[in-house]
Amino acid sequence: MEITLDSPASAPQPLSPYYSQVARVRHADGSALLYLSGQIAEGATLAEQTRGAFETIAALLKAHGATMADVINIRTYLTDIAALEEYGSVRREFLTGTPPTSMTFEVSRLFRPEALVEIEIVAAVASGG
Template sequence: MKVTLDNPATAPQPYSPAYSQVARVEHADGSALLFVSGQIAEGETLQEQSRGVFATLEALLAAHGATLADIINIRTYLTDISKLAEYAAVRRELITGTPPTSMTFEVPKLFRPEAMIEIEVVAAVSPRPAA
């Protein structure tokens, strides 16, 4: 098993150099699990921030050969749980097919005062085809 920590150049960079955005745990057969750190985004509304977070997640996953469809677990942190339906609508639009396992939490605040949502995911990547 090989572990690689990464901040892909093709994705928005983290707000702080104190963490890696992706931990890739690769198995001998070339399959991997991607653990993606919590992501936030700018925007005036929860829907704008949600779309921004999913765009960042999409870029981080793509850098490791995955898509939003490869997400197997999602954890969402909302500062106002009464807006869950707004987030859920964006999520249903962007994550289609069988939904991943999921947990959603209401938190009093996130590390940036303007952030209304933070999302972290785990994705499964299929083995790479033989060259």
């Protein structure tokens, strides 16, 4: 097993220098699991922030030979669980196949005061990806 940590130049850069955006765990058969740090995005509304976070996630996955179809787990942190349907409608734009395993939490705040949502992803990549 080989572990690589990075923040690919082809994707939006992290908002802080204190973390890597992707941990790639490559197995002996060439397959890999991608663990993405929680992603937030700028925007005035939850929908704008959700869309921006998923666009960053898509770019990070692409940099590692994966797509949204490779997502196997998603964890979402919302500052208002009452906005779950608004979040879900944007999420369905990006995750169009069989839904991955999922957990959604309401939190009192995120590390940026203006952030309304943070999304964390795990994806599985077949050998060669």
